[in-house]
Amino acid sequence: MNICIRTDSSVEIGSGHVMRCLVLAEDLRRNQCKVTFICRELPGNLIKNIEAHGFKVLSLSFPETAGEGGGLKGWLKSNWDTDAEQTIETLRDQQSINWFIVDHYALDRRWEHSIKPRVNSLMVIDDLADRPHDCDLLLDQNLYRDMKGRYQKLVPEHATVLTGPKYLLLRQEFRNRRHVKRSCSNVNRILISFGGSDPTNETMKALKAINSLKRPEIAVDVVVGYSNQSYPAIREFCKKMPQTDIHYQIDYLAELMAKADLAIGAGGSTTWERCYMGLPAVTVETAENQSEILSFLSELGAVYHLGKSREVQEDDLAIHLQRLLNSSKRFKDMRKATKFIMKDYEEYAVVKHLTKGE
Template identity: 25%
Template structure:
């Protein structure tokens, strides 16, 4: 008789309003754990595109009707390790979950509140356990060595292609329409520099302004719009590019893990700490806020793409490799093997 699979229950939400970051981090972890675990994922009324993302990973999706605690608590078995990722899961909610589960893992990026989970994961750099208030038993897994990335982004590093396209990705939902502003900024750069580069822009499954993005094709000679890429396809696009322009979110970590020159844009307040870490450790050329896009984008792009004096671009890629060693999957599997034992 086969042994009962170890059980992990995920809880996160994602849609066009709040983005897909919480869901994608949980899916990255589910993928690292693999089919040796019985993986379930509870989402409040998931859109078809979100449900498909989850089911494609071999994870059972559970559609719940509200974000009230009771409905989710009734799903928890005493053998489950529960993983929470979301800003609505306050201390009281976490206590209630932990009382029912075998163990509780909380994925965080705000560094607020009192932590009661058995394990807190925050892959942002520059964070220490002393930044948190927590219970004595809480274990902290912090920084890029615990990067929550999908498996294809842990590929062996390759040299940066000199003639590759410009890669643009501002998240799965992009509620602030930053993709459109970046494309307008690039068009302005090309006119200012009197030169054209190929541009590959990735839009997510719940991107609300797809039509306006497609209309930008008249401003470029070579604009390729890609949608709903698999992790493998996304990693391939990154490997082909000579420069990436992304949000200061998980996609920036994907670029760093692959090892490519990067301009990062802070599109939300919760990205401020990560933006600071990327900038201070010289993992990126520059971080911009949304308000700085028009005023500073031309100079940022010019530095990022055309500067290579004294190995300028190479230095940033080498710094990325110091922090992203490709061992996150092994570290997380060791953790969950212990929690589910």
């Protein structure tokens, strides 16, 4: 099978879209599929990272006007037809495309309708449910209160809709560590991970909060990505904290989660990786699309959610951390909740749909 994936990453967008598409691409390659990425050369992009994984990337040039007004997302919404034309142009030398996959919040039915005549089938990866799609398959791997009706009026009648953690795009490093035994109810190690870019610098906020607790016996692992512009300052702060290690653009996050007793992070794709690993988390909302997910997970008892990033200060985080550190029962309940959420997970579920009949 020949498959193309259209997605982007940047300082503004973050790395989540590319990272989950890489997971799917790796699984498809294991099933003898040829996978090609199409990405824009945006500031903070992960094109070299994609190529390092052995995938070909067809690049679209950086639009000079994308930094104006509404940023890249605003530019794409206004110039979706230009993006579609450029994407189609990159496909001219491609063999017949069995599946074209798009993972991009700024693209909708108009863009997809332009692409569809050039490909056999089109798949959309989404989690906003805020715009219509012209697709044959839609994936939303997140958990919401109303899963069944979420995309009812946003996709064609013939489209297959896959929703929920059952279809999680999970890296192999996590699948290799499904059964993690956490013997103690105390917190001896904390993992801080706010994604690849962390534009609001929640990482530093979490570090300062932990440091203020004066608990030198607690070890801390800090994960920072290529796109994090605060990396130099974070690295210097970590040097001053006892038992604190910084990990830069790593491929062993599952190992760190297995060692940790508690995580501090946001509500992106890592949310489900934490749940899969049975790792309790203190969460801070860093983007609007995380709000519904984190509030629901809080109701289910899987996370200790503090609210929006602009409303959560260093002192607030420290106070709530101290409360959580003093409650072993809360930890046990959170672990049970994460395991319940992931009970229906099925390995390679999405790949099975894409390669069905091949």
